[in-house]
Amino acid sequence: xxxxxxxxxxxxxxxxxxxxxxxxxxxxxxxxxxxxxxxxxxxxxxxxxxxxxxxxxxxxxxxxxxxxxxxxxxxxxxxxxxxxxxxxxxxxxxxxxxxxxxxxxxxxxxxxxxxxxxxxxxxxxxxxxxxxxxxxxxxxxxxxxxxxxxxxxxxxxxxxxxxxxxxxxxxxxxxxxxxxxxxxxxxxxxxxxxxxxxxxxxxxxxxxxxxxxxxxxxxxxxxxxxxxxxx
Numbered sequence: 001x002x003x004x005x006x007x008x009x010x011x012x013x014x015x016x017x018x019x020x021x022x023x024x025x026x027x028x029x030x031x032x033x034x035x036x037x038x039x040x041x042x043x044x045x046x047x048x049x050x051x052x053x054x055x056x057x058x059x060x061x062x063x064x065x066x067x068x069x070x071x072x073x074x075x076x077x078x079x080x081x082x083x084x085x086x087x088x089x090x091x092x093x094x095x096x097x098x099x100x101x102x103x104x105x106x107x108x109x110x111x112x113x114x115x116x117x118x119x120x121x122x123x124x125x126x127x128x129x130x131x132x133x134x135x136x137x138x139x140x141x142x143x144x145x146x147x148x149x150x151x152x153x154x155x156x157x158x159x160x161x162x163x164x165x166x167x168x169x170x171x172x173x174x175x176x177x178x179x180x181x182x183x184x185x186x187x188x189x190x191x192x193x194x195x196x197x198x199x200x201x202x203x204x205x206x207x208x209x210x211x212x213x214x215x216x217x218x219x220x221x222x223x224x225x226x227x228x229x230x231x
Contacts, residue, residue, distance in 0.1 A: 057131065065107040066081060077104070088113045097114055100112075111131050143156060149192045155192075
């Protein structure tokens with residue numbers, strides 16, 4: 001028979017284990033939420049070590065165009081970019097928000113450095129680095145919206161071209177059709193979406209919530225928060 005103290009101790013252990021499982025579940029859900037944001041998101045410490053990054057940030061780092069990870073340390077793809085990142089990170093650790101344009105001759109990206117803690121609050125300040133939003137044409141919501149409005153695949157290609165900033169002539173050349181065909185498709189898209197101008201359509205497209213391509217591996221979650229968390 002268990003004594004009262006043993007029973008109480010066992011109950012405390014079960015409660016502690018349940019709390020740990022719940023914390024792990026909440027952390028995993030938070031990571032999934034960050035993965036659905038259509039910005040690359042990186043959390044850095046004061047030494048530019050990567051504490052967390054979502055899958056769009058991992059995709060950007062993997063491309064090596066402007067940002068790279070050396071071990072767990074964030075660097076620029078050039079010495080100049082690394083210096084720019086270090087300066088912005090230092091300022092953010094002092095409580096100053098920074099907006100930096102990182103660019104080479106071929107590529108550019110805008111990055112905001114946001115303090116996550118006041119410099120007097122902790123000896124280990126953290127900084128949120130948010131990268132430019134993914135292009136509208138890469139947002140799966142645009143294609144989902146097009147299909148929901150009954151837009152044909154050919155018209156969808158025109159819509160994506162407009163989202164990329166192409167002119168009617170450029171879309172016609174890219175798709176190998178006559179300019180008049182594209183103009184007819186644009187008219188059809190306007191009618192199906194019930195807008196009076198392409199400008200109005202672009203405003204609507206830009207207001208769509210993000211649907212990010214699923215580039216990351218999915219970690220199974222329990223159906224019930226009380227179930228054991230997967231290892």
